Amino acid sequence: MHPSTTAALSLRRYGASRGSHAHDHFQILVGLDGVLELEVEGRGRRVGAGDGWVVTPGERHDFESRAGSRCLVLDTAQDLWAQCAGRSPMAPQLLSLARYLALCVTQAPPPAAALHHAPALLLEAWGPSVPNGRRRTIDWPALAAWAQAHWHRPLSVADLAAVACLSPSQFAQRCRDEQGMAAMQWLRSQRLQQARQLRSSGLGAAETARRTGYRSPSALTAALRQR
Missing domain, CATH: 1.10.10.60 (Homeodomain-like)
Incomplete structure (x- = not known):
């Protein structure tokens, strides 16, 4: 997937088969159930229900889930996500938001308004987008x-x-x-x-x-x- 100024939201299942790749856009992972094991540029990370992580463009990451897991995944080129890299989301309501968006993704047709606003809502869940009070x-x-x-x-x-x-x-x-x-x-x-x-x-x-x-x-x- 190679988004330009748009963002794509999807629901993905991970299993015991180990995968590894890199891409030229940000990938935001939010755990729904199970545990996804990530290794990003040699650094380990576990994404369980309500956890989240930002994979930045070009980062090689390995992933597997021995017992199976599901994640809400946002692929986006929006560079505001660079300010969220390396830190977990702050909003305690992230799991509820992710479950709602996952439900929207599976509906046919999906609710256009929900998917349109999903990137901004997820970004807000990571907390202040710019540290030290500075504004983009x-x-x-x-x-x-x-x-x-x-x-x-x-x-x-x-x-x-x-x-x-x-x-x-x-x-x-x-x-x-x-x-x-x-x-x-x-x-x-x-x-x-x-x-x-x-x-x-x-x-x-x-x-x-x-x-x-x-x-x-x-x-x-x-x-x-x-x-």
Whole structure:
């Protein structure tokens, strides 16, 4: 599996057959039952129910489970996980969260909202993402580009927070601190800015409204005039 900016959640069973590999993305393991024996770059680690571990890109790791075990596994390229490497998750509710997400993975079709927010929830379970009170910079241009690619559906603060790997409350506060406005106000300003650019390039009102998620050309016109 080679994720880029996306994350993949899966439920995996491990047995007595010893495996060994490395990959170019982060792999987050959360134990559901049984015990998974890990050896990461020569260091031993046991992942039991409610335990978790972060395997970083390029780390060769051996794994086996003599009595069998199950783990919730997140494969992701999100580099915030680098700050969680080498330490166990802090949240006592991790096992309950992992069991819920494992249930979601097995449903057909799986609940889209649960899987969408799973990476941020698991990251939060590891505790503060940056030590000593320092905060990771939010890539606002990249976040704006992501929003522009998703105007076809309603977007919420929780959606933006999940992309930034923050909780909704953390993201809302960061938006007020760094952008000087509420998160939904920032989102509306991004949509309006793109609509204005499209109209300035000569695109018709109907097509601009369709591309930027306004319900009608008249709603777009009203928003532009109000602005």
